[in-house]
Amino acid sequence: MIIIGLAIAGCEGTGFRKIEGANEKATVQSAQEVLQQIELALDKYNEVNRTYPRVTEATLYDTLKNYFVIPIDPNHIYRNETDQSNYIAVGGRKNKIIYRYPATLGSGEYTLYWVGLNAIDEEGRGDDIFAAKGKLPKQLSRKLITIFRSDSIKTEFSLSATGSDFSKDSVKFQIKSGSVLLYSDWWQLGSYIAGRPELTDAERQENINMEFDRFLHQVHFIPADSLLKSAKYITFTGLFDKATLHDMAQRNLQIFSYYAGSKGVRTIYWNAKERKINAIQVSSR
Numbered sequence: 001m002i003i004i005g006l007a008i009a010g011c012e013g014t015g016f017r018k019i020e021g022a023n024e025k026a027t028v029q030s031a032q033e034v035l036q037q038i039e040l041a042l043d044k045y046n047e048v049n050r051t052y053p054r055v056t057e058a059t060l061y062d063t064l065k066n067y068f069v070i071p072i073d074p075n076h077i078y079r080n081e082t083d084q085s086n087y088i089a090v091g092g093r094k095n096k097i098i099y100r101y102p103a104t105l106g107s108g109e110y111t112l113y114w115v116g117l118n119a120i121d122e123e124g125r126g127d128d129i130f131a132a133k134g135k136l137p138k139q140l141s142r143k144l145i146t147i148f149r150s151d152s153i154k155t156e157f158s159l160s161a162t163g164s165d166f167s168k169d170s171v172k173f174q175i176k177s178g179s180v181l182l183y184s185d186w187w188q189l190g191s192y193i194a195g196r197p198e199l200t201d202a203e204r205q206e207n208i209n210m211e212f213d214r215f216l217h218q219v220h221f222i223p224a225d226s227l228l229k230s231a232k233y234i235t236f237t238g239l240f241d242k243a244t245l246h247d248m249a250q251r252n253l254q255i256f257s258y259y260a261g262s263k264g265v266r267t268i269y270w271n272a273k274e275r276k277i278n279a280i281q282v283s284s285r
Helices: 002-014 016-020 023-049 060-064 135-139 189-193 201-215 224-229 242-250
Strands: 077-079 086-088 097-100 111-114 141-147 154-161 170-177 180-188 221-223 234-238 254-259 265-271 276-284
Touching (some): 023 060, 023 111, 060 086, 154 201, 180 276, 189 201, 221 224, 224 254, 242 265
Antiparallel strands (some): 077 086, 154 170, 170 180, 234 276, 265 276
16 A cells, blocks of 8 residues: 555656546545645644734745644645745646735635646636635635725725525625725625526526626726716715715726615715715616
């Protein structure tokens, strides 16, 4: 048994598993095991340093090498050509483990996933694989750092789900500047699939994933003057400050429009005078 194990390890980089057909399951299983090993190391690092490492996957292995409870198989370690640091990949040097802190995806404090068999980072979608214990909640989150205020200070837009239960969990939308909460909203997760009893659970999840994917798309950041031009066709409810919007239009500033489930369409913009975000409920006349 020891001899067989050594033979497999020695052939790992030559496509042995692919030839033998242990194949995708074996590779995915290996990736899951490596992800779990990294999570243990991250927890250990956090215990010692009171924070998670502020690095990317390019130097994650070197940062954690003294914190691994279970050592990483050397066959999964590759050398970065640019800075001579080491990174972790499973199945080939392009099949990287992705790491981000703070998190860019998911409800956890950090983002950690494998790019999958196709070796393409699809930002948590496609065949990207998260650690088994994360499953859906780690993927059901989106973030965007952008300039939304008139003073050029960057703000963080985040959309996340409190869980994966369509009947009781919610969607949470927040905008922050550093640690300051500028705006928040929420709606039922199930509102995305309301009135669609024919959908399977997989189809429901796909619909919700699509809603999350499109939520922070650039198409929802629109010029302020477009709202003013549409004023005669739209009914506004909320803090509609026409003078502020005129000023924003003259300076080519943007507003953000989003679909809040059963609550309908809402539009928000930065009110520089009051230093807050105004929200408008929009409906056709």
